[in-house]
Structures are given as C-alpha cells and as structure tokens.
Amino acid sequence: MFGTAIGQFRFVGFIEGLSLIILLFIAMPLKYWAGFSEAVTIAGTLHGMLFIIYLAMITYVTFKIRWSFLWVTSAVAVAFIPFGNLLLDTRLRKAQFKRA
Numbered sequence: 001m002f003g004t005a006i007g008q009f010r011f012v013g014f015i016e017g018l019s020l021i022i023l024l025f026i027a028m029p030l031k032y033w034a035g036f037s038e039a040v041t042i043a044g045t046l047h048g049m050l051f052i053i054y055l056a057m058i059t060y061v062t063f064k065i066r067w068s069f070l071w072v073t074s075a076v077a078v079a080f081i082p083f084g085n086l087l088l089d090t091r092l093r094k095a096q097f098k099r100a
Contacts, residue, residue: 004097005008006090008061010092012053017079019046019047019051020079020082023043027043
C-alpha cells in the first residue's frame with residue numbers, strides 16, 4: 001500500500017477521514033451533551049493538522065502522477081463529507097494509474 005504515491009495518499013486519506021468522524025461523532029457530542037469542551041479542542045487540532053497533511057498529499061500525488069482536475073477536485077471535496085474518503089478510496093482502488 002505504501003509503495004506508490006496513490007497508496008500513501010489512500011493511507012493519509014483514511015487517517016484524515018477517521019479524524020473527521022471522531023471530531024463529528026465523538027468529540028462534538030462530548031462537548032454538547034457531556035460538557036467536555038476539551039474533546040473538540042483536542043480532536044479539532046489533530047484533525048486540522050491531518051487536513052493540512054492531506055492537502056499536501058493531494059499536491060504531491062497531483063505532481064507525481066499527473067492527476068486530472070476531476071481527481072483533485074474530488075479529493076478536496078470528499079474531505080468535507082463524513083465517510084467521503086472511504087468512497088474516494090473505493091474509486092482509487094478501482095482506477096488504473098501509472099506506477100509512481
């Protein structure tokens with residue numbers, strides 16, 4: 001999985017998507033239902049750092065394998081949708097890219 005640029009991107013996308021799920025479905029309820037606002041601070045900070053790494057990986061993959069505008073746009077868009085990275089990961093596994 002880590003041998004190619006796409007494999008590395010898929011891994012980072014999975015981790016970033018997981019951080020969004022944790023932020024939305026664990027940290028936010030803890031903040032509003034349990035009064036534990038630090039959960040959002042911690043999860044939000046981690047998610048923000050992972051999001052920046054995710055954007056850097058999009059840039060890296062775009063230059064490494066010459067991703068089309070559609071792939072770049074899709075990769076950025078799914079970062080804002082819960083479970084969106086899982087959908088993109090499925091498409092990436094099915095797509096054929098040159099070995100990079």
